Amino acid sequence: LNASLALNPDYVIAPVRRRLFGSFVEHMGRCVYTGIYEPGHPTADEDGFRGDVLELTREMGVELVRYPGGNFVSGYRWEDGVGPVSQRPVRRELAWHSLETNEVGVDEFVRWARKADVEVMYAVNLGTRGVAEALDVHEYMNHEGGTHLSDLRREHGSEKPHGVKLWCLGNELDGPWQLGHKTAHEYGRLAAETARALRQAEPDLELVACGSSSSSMPTFGEWESTVLELAYDEVDHISLHAYYEVLDGDVDSFLASAADMDHFIDSVVATADAVGARLKSKKKITLSFDEWNVWYMKRFQAEPRTEWEVAPRVIEDQYDVTDAVVVGNLLISLLRHSDRVAVACQAQLVNVIAPIRSEPGGPAWRQTTFHPFALTSRLARGQVLRVETSSPTYSTQRFGDVPVVDSVATHDEETGDTVVFVVNRHRSEPVDLTVALAAFGDVEVAEAWTVHDPDGSATNTEDDPDRVVPRPQTATIADGDLRVVLPPVSWTALRLT
Numbered sequence: 001l002n003a004s005l006a007l008n009p010d011y012v013i014a015p016v017r018r019r020l021f022g023s024f025v026e027h028m029g030r031c032v033y034t035g036i037y038e039p040g041h042p043t044a045d046e047d048g049f050r051g052d053v054l055e056l057t058r059e060m061g062v063e064l065v066r067y068p069g070g071n072f073v074s075g076y077r078w079e080d081g082v083g084p085v086s087q088r089p090v091r092r093e094l095a096w097h098s099l100e101t102n103e104v105g106v107d108e109f110v111r112w113a114r115k116a117d118v119e120v121m122y123a124v125n126l127g128t129r130g131v132a133e134a135l136d137v138h139e140y141m142n143h144e145g146g147t148h149l150s151d152l153r154r155e156h157g158s159e160k161p162h163g164v165k166l167w168c169l170g171n172e173l174d175g176p177w178q179l180g181h182k183t184a185h186e187y188g189r190l191a192a193e194t195a196r197a198l199r200q201a202e203p204d205l206e207l208v209a210c211g212s213s214s215s216s217m218p219t220f221g222e223w224e225s226t227v228l229e230l231a232y233d234e235v236d237h238i239s240l241h242a243y244y245e246v247l248d249g250d251v252d253s254f255l256a257s258a259a260d261m262d263h264f265i266d267s268v269v270a271t272a273d274a275v276g277a278r279l280k281s282k283k284k285i286t287l288s289f290d291e292w293n294v295w296y297m298k299r300f301q302a303e304p305r306t307e308w309e310v311a312p313r314v315i316e317d318q319y320d321v322t323d324a325v326v327v328g329n330l331l332i333s334l335l336r337h338s339d340r341v342a343v344a345c346q347a348q349l350v351n352v353i354a355p356i357r358s359e360p361g362g363p364a365w366r367q368t369t370f371h372p373f374a375l376t377s378r379l380a381r382g383q384v385l386r387v388e389t390s391s392p393t394y395s396t397q398r399f400g401d402v403p404v405v406d407s408v409a410t411h412d413e414e415t416g417d418t419v420v421f422v423v424n425r426h427r428s429e430p431v432d433l434t435v436a437l438a439a440f441g442d443v444e445v446a447e448a449w450t451v452h453d454p455d456g457s458a459t460n461t462e463d464d465p466d467r468v469v470p471r472p473q474t475a476t477i478a479d480g481d482l483r484v485v486l487p488p489v490s491w492t493a494l495r496l497t
């Protein structure tokens with residue numbers, strides 16, 4: 001197959017938003033306990049944080065982490081997780097049917113985030129709780145001092161406020177599985193009231209209203225519209241969540257997951273703008289894609305939990321190279337929408353559907369999906385460029401005809417670097433790709449990496465952690481055209497300088 005891309009440094013979509021390289025730490029399964037936190041582990045630091053996981057988080061180029069949930073947050077009492085650890089209560093955790101020891105709470109998480117050098121995005125509980133408790137946790141975390149809760153934080157050892165700017169107004173309250181599930185009207189009112197209260201405390205917070213928990217929800221569209229009509233002036237972002245998996249063995253559709261993500265984003269932008277138009281508002285709502293990933297949800301649904309355990313193994317999906325290509329493609333979609341997607345969080349960071357895996361007392365390693373994230377975060381700098389793509393299409397059962405090749409590019413005026421991210425979604429055919437670069441003058445290939453394996457089900461395991469890694473790719477430039485052969489089911493990054 002043949003395909004071509006045309007790029008021009010003047011065809012700018014928007015600046016690269018570093019907050020697109022977000023992740024998510026939920027009190028779920030082994031994400032916190034034996035994930036980021038494991039006192040007694042050979043690499044643990046003085047605070048009990050695993051050094052190996054911290055190091056991989058930095059290497060992955062994570063910029064922001066959403067915390068503490070997820071479904072977990074809708075039953076969470078933040079007060080349980082502060083003060084002397086020995087006095088913290090153990091609670092039933094209803095979302096994932098486990099026991100929460102509260103050894104890690106907001107103060108510990110903020111300490112971890114500083115070590116990992118990531119911004120904290122904090123979600124408040126609007127499931128079983130409301131405005132008062134949101135104000136309380138805000139006072140505890142962000143108020144300078146001289147009030148009951150800010151002084152309590154100081155007593156607990158955090159003299160300076162945590163300074164968290166980005167707040168989620170609850171989680172997935174459109175979902176019947178959510179503790180405190182609400183109608184769009186009930187939630188929209190609560191989100192608006194909570195937002196107004198938080199802004200009275202700190203006017204320049206950035207607030208995210210819950211959108212739909214997936215585009216297949218029966219209330220999708222209507223939910224966003226109602227919530228935004230009630231909270232348009234009070235919030236900055238509306239959230240989107242999407243998880244992809246191979247359904248009924250249909251790998252072709254799975255490989256086109258990013259086409260669905262494109263459509264989902266465009267639909268939410270259109271819905272938000274329609275509300276803005278009805279309200280005669282000049283303000284534009286931006287999107288927070290604060291949960292996205294590959295998740296083999298069908299497998300999880302087949303294993304209901306019955307025991308009450310601390311940090312059980314829940315949804316520890318082992319990803320293969322095909323999953324990594326899809327993750328790389330989802331990042332392409334997010335970057336392409338940098339004009340409206342302001343925040344994105346891959347869910348989650350460690351062990352729970354995660355790019356990083358760790359074993360209690362044992363090693364931590366990179367899943368296949370770690371690699372496209374790490375390379376995209378390292379290389380995507382400057383401005384996102386629109387790419388004119390000419391590609392053959394293939395037909396999928398779920399998403400119709402989709403292009404075999406999908407791509408986005410970035411250009412950094414300061415360094416002069418241009419980076420092309422491109423996937424070949426075809427399962428058996430390589431693609432002979434030509435990239436027209438004449439508009440950039442004289443450039444050469446500085447680095448070229450491909451994530452691919454002849455066996456699409458190749459994975460990284462504890463025993464073989466580097467089976468799938470990015471491999472150097474051969475790309476040549478002649479007469480202003482770059483030529484590269486993209487293997488079937490592959491993701492490639494090309495840096496030109």
Ligand code: AHR
Nearest residue numbers: 026070071072171172347
């Ligand atoms: O990331 C796992 C779960 O997926 C989150 O807790 C929830 O918000 C979503 O349904």
